[in-house]
Structure formats: structure tokens, C-alpha cells
Amino acid sequence: MCRVIYHPKYDLYNLGESHPFSPQRVQMVIELLKEWNLYSEPLLPTPIESEKLKEIHREEYVDIIEKVSSGQIVDDLEAYGLGTSDNPICEGMAEGARYQVGGTVLGAQLLIEGKAKKVLQLGGGFHHAHYNQAAGFCLYNDLSMAIHEMVKHGWHVAYLDIDVHHGDGVQEMFYSNGKVMTISVHESGEYLFPGKGWIHELGQGIGRSLKLNIPLEPYSESDTYFEVLDKVIKPALSWFQPDALIVQAGADAHFTDPLADNLLTTQDYEKIFGKIIEFADNSCKGNVLFTLGGGYSPIATSRIWTLLYLIINNFEIPEVLPENWRKRWEEKLNIPILKTFHDNVPAFDPIPRHDEILRTNREIIRRLMDSVSQYWI
Template sequence: MCKVIYHPKYGEYDLGAEHPFSPLRVEMVFDLLKELGIQTDIIQPEPVTPEDLEVIHSKNYIEVVEALSKGEKRAEAEAYGFGTQDNPIVLGMTEGARYQVGGTLLGAKLLVENKTHKVLQFGGGFHHAHKSLAAGFCTYNDLALAIKYMTDQGWHVAYLDVDVHHGDGVQEMFYSDENVMTISMHESGEYLFPGTGWLHELGRGMGRSLKLNLPLEPFTEGDSYLEVLEGVVVPALEWFRPDALVIQAGADPHFSDPLADLMLTTHDFEKLYKKIFEIIDNNCKGRALFTLGGGYSITATSRIWTLLFLLLHNIDLPDKLPEKWRKRWQEKLGKPMPKYLHDKIPAYDPIPRKPEIDRHNKELIQRLLDYVAADWL
């Protein structure tokens, strides 16, 4: 059975009404599950303390972030990544952030204590936060703290990032760590923030060939995306055989996402999640911790994360979305709501460069496998 973690305080990590990182995304999911008549048994986490965060963040960074959250002026704010459009300074911002980090850490503890084999943490996924830098809507790196907790218990941990943006913060924190494999499938940094995540970023020292990056071409469609997953992620985890897999389940590879250019549909996400479940059971001792992440088409993201919940709980997928839910959110958002859980087929016009894009992505598979071959023997 999958445990679900959430706390209403998560919504206090709110970067502003016009900011794309909206707490409404998760609110829509729970509201949809309720309208579908699905009971959600929620475990509520405690927030982490500033002292807990010192495992992965510098003490001075934490002190500055907490001070900014209280409305204090700090000279280091800009150097630490605050006061930008991506990471504005918002009163009370750390309260919700520390609850979300606490949720991901709780998920790791549930796995280590063998209280469950799968966890869905309905928040977190702040993969751009660095040791002393906020970036990409992320303040504290919940994923890194959870992974560090598991490795401190003697576990080998794999991290799979399917967010459309490179998981740079997580990669950086474990770049030399032989106990952690990181795999990021993202739109190429040539076109998209944070501009990192190249094939040659393989790790350092004992961590070499354990940091894998798959910079996909813009307008990559689901069939090519899944081919790359099959070609690299499957053999990587067959070789590494971790004690658990942590998945950052960003929904922004969806074709309608306004901040990126991958072309996955909800049908592709269903195939992706089912393949990940298979990988978990075959190569990761059946243990997994899912967090959320990016996803800025609110109508797509709410459906994708509902899909993830339903699949994790082996609940039959509905065809139509409840009319009450559609009308309620149509009024709240002021935009039309889809009638169905899944996207229509075809969901968009044909991609003119498809053969070229598919060929590029196929070449990525072989090039990366060639890079790591000697170390994987």
C-alpha cells in the first residue's frame, strides 16, 4: 500500500498570486479525488528545524533565509538568490517550505523503518536549491535531505528526476557520492533553465558514472522520451541496484506547459509511471518515494498528479471528470476545464522535426552508455 503525506501548511509556500508555482495545483488534486469518491488517508508531517537543514545547507544561508522570511533586511539576500522573479522574498515563506521538507524526510523514514514500500509526498521536489543558493522557485532542498538520511542508514539510493528542468541542486550535493546515483531526464540546457545537465556531467571521484543526464531535444514526444527511459534508466538501475528510488515527479514535460517545450501527453505520463513502477519492483527492492515538482499548466498538472495517485493505489482511471469539479474550478480560475482525465488524441499538430528529434535522442542513449561503460563493468 502507498502512504500519502501532506499538510495544509504546504500551501503557505506561496510565492505570490502571479507566480507560476501555485499551491492551487495540489488543492485541485485533492478536490478532484473527493469528487471521485476516493478516500485519501493522509499522514501529516512535522516541519524540519533550521538545525535539521544544516545537514545539506550552510548555516549562514539558513539564518539569512529565516531572517528574510520574518521581514528582516539582509545584505546577503541577493548573493543567496533572493529578490528575483523566480525567488521573491515573501513574508512567512519558510514555514511552508520547512513543512514540505519535513514531508519528504518523513517519507524517507517510513521507507527505512519498513512501514511502507511506496510513498507519495504531495509536495516537495525542490531540486534547484543548492547548499547556499535559492533558485528556480526552490529554497530548501527536501530531496537531498531525504536522500542523505537514507544513505546515513547505510542505503544506496537512486534519484530519478522527470521534471522538465535539470535537477541541478540534487546532482551537485551528491556529485562525489558513491552511494547515490542521480538520473535527470530534462529538456536540454541549451534552451532551458538552469542551463546544466549535459552528458559529460558524470560525477567526480567515487561518484563518477553515477550522475547521469539526458538533455532531450525541445519538442521531444512521448515515444522518444520513453525510448530514452528504457535505453538508459533501466540498465542503469539494473546495474546499481539501489535500496530505494526517489522520484521527482514534475508534470512540466506536458505539451501544454508554458515554461518548457517537451510534448508528453497524459497518456505518455501513464506509460511513464507504469514503467517506473516496474523498475522499482524489479531493481529497487520495491521501495520508492515520489515527490511533486514543476508543472505550470494548472489544468494539466492537476490531472497528471491525480493520475499518479490513482495508479499508485491501483484505482481504475475515470473517463470523464466530475462536472461539479469542472464548474467549480472553471469559476475559480476563469478558464475552461478539460472534460476528461486524459488528453484527446491527437493532442496537438504533428511535429515537423520529429525524425531529427528522435534521432538526436536515440544518439544520446548510446553516447551516454559509451561514457560509462568502463565504470559499469
């Protein structure tokens, strides 16, 4: 019972030729799967209505986005995080965003109605969008909208964010909510946008101990990620026992990502996705909804999200990239593409400070678990 969601109109969420959040990344995934004859027609979502968005975003904010996106002039855009280099004004972006939010909400509905257990939404993941402000390439918060739908249905929801940046927008919308657990593993805000996501951000009131942050040292490798999975994420989900897990599967913790420093390989992502599905089966009633997110090396990101599609569908992972796909994208991107689907091994030279980085990360994990375990009784 696995479903895939996508709409060609997601491409309208295009923030410009040179903007790193490019629709090309998903086009590469779909073209690659088509070369292998593994792509089935996805479910097509309808765009979310702007009135519906106002259940989680401020009314005035939604109205302004809709206006500027259709070419109207609005003053004081910066107060809403708009018109910046991260969030430029581009015609059609609101419609593209509403299609993508509609896709993530459709994923939530499929789980709520028992029509699927595993859903991959080939879009969304806008975890930096705030109640009243755009940020970090994000306008509308599809993840929060999907969580909101599940909570309205009476569900307990866990949100797991493996994007290399902190999932600040989602965390803050549910900071005092006792039905929502958020877990974000990211490169520390000391070095990376949005400069938040510390271990002491544990939630408020009945939400206390349900917001978990694991800020990692730059150049963190898979050994750290596997400890986070086993020592934080697994016990947290096992204790909370949510009705569903929503995953923001940003691919920007890959070692070639130009905007961040962590060092995962495609082989690591394969194991991480496998473990997340195992946790969902064991602790989240088997209900899991994956969305996309960050990932700014198109070659790495397209392979990582293809991997997710293959894993969720229980398809074998091919060893070699199709020559047609490789040549076409080498030409378009003007970058050489490796011949194998997975990264070369070893993928990068040993990191001189590896042991020190691992020690610091272990200390973060220990301090976080010390803080929350007193609440988890």
C-alpha cells in the same frame, strides 16, 4: 503498503498571486480526488527543524531565509538567490518549505523503517535548491535531505528526475558520492533553465558514472522518453541495485506547459509512472518515494499528479472529470477545462521535425551509454 503524505501548511509556500509555483495545483488534485471519494486522510508531517537543514545547507543561508521569511530586513539577498522574480521574499515561505521538506523526509523514514514500500509526498520536489543559494522557485532541497537520511542509514539511493528542467541542486550535492545515483531527463540546457545537465557530467571520484543526464531536444515526444526509460533508466537501476528510488515527478514536460517545450500527454505520463514503479519493484527492492515538483499548466499538472495518486493506490482511472470540479476551476482560473480526465487524442498536430528530433535524442542516449558502460562492469 502505500502511504500518502501532505499537510495543509504546505500552502504557506506561496510565492505570490502571479507566481507559477502555485499551491492551487495540489489543491486541485485533492479536490478532484474528493469529488470521486478516493481521497483518504494523508499522513501529516512535522516541519523539519532549521538545525537539521544545516546538515545539507550552509548555516548562514538557512538563518537568512528564516529571518527574511519572518519580515526581518537582510542585506545582499541576491547573493543567496533571494528577492528575485523566481524566488521572491514572501512571509511564511520558510515555514511552508520546512513543512514540505519534513514531508519528504517522513517519506524517506517510512521506507527506511519498512512501514511502506510506496510513498507519495503531495509536495516537495525542490530540485534546484543549492547548498548556499535559492534558485528556480526552490529554497530548501527536500530531495537531497531525504537522500541524505537514507545514505546515513547505510542505503544506496537512486534519484530519478523527470521534471523538464535539470535536477541540478540534487546532482551537485551528491556529485562525488558513490552511494547515490542521480538520473535527470530534461529539455536541454541549451534552451532551458538552469542551462546545465550535459551528458559529460558523470560525477567525480567514486561518484563517477553514477550521475546520468539526458538532455533532450525541445519538442521531444513520448517515443524519446520510452527509449530513455528502456535504454538508460532500466539498465542503470538494474546495474546499481539501490535500496530505494526517489522520484521527482515534475509535470512540466506536458505539451501544454507554458514554461517548456516537450510534448508528453497524460496518457504518456500514465505509462511512464507505470514503468517507474515496475523498475522500482524489479531493481530497487520495491521502495519508491514520489515527490511533486514543476508543472505550470494547472489543468495538466493537477490531472498528472492525480494520475500518480490513482496509480500508486491501484485505483481505476476514471474517464470523465466531475462536473462540479470542472466548473469550479474553470471559473477560478478563467480557462476552459476539457471534459475527459485524459488529454484528447491526438493531443497536438504532428511536429514537422519529429524524425530529426528523435535521431538527435537517440544519439545523446548512445553517447551517454557509451561513456558510462565502460565503468559499469
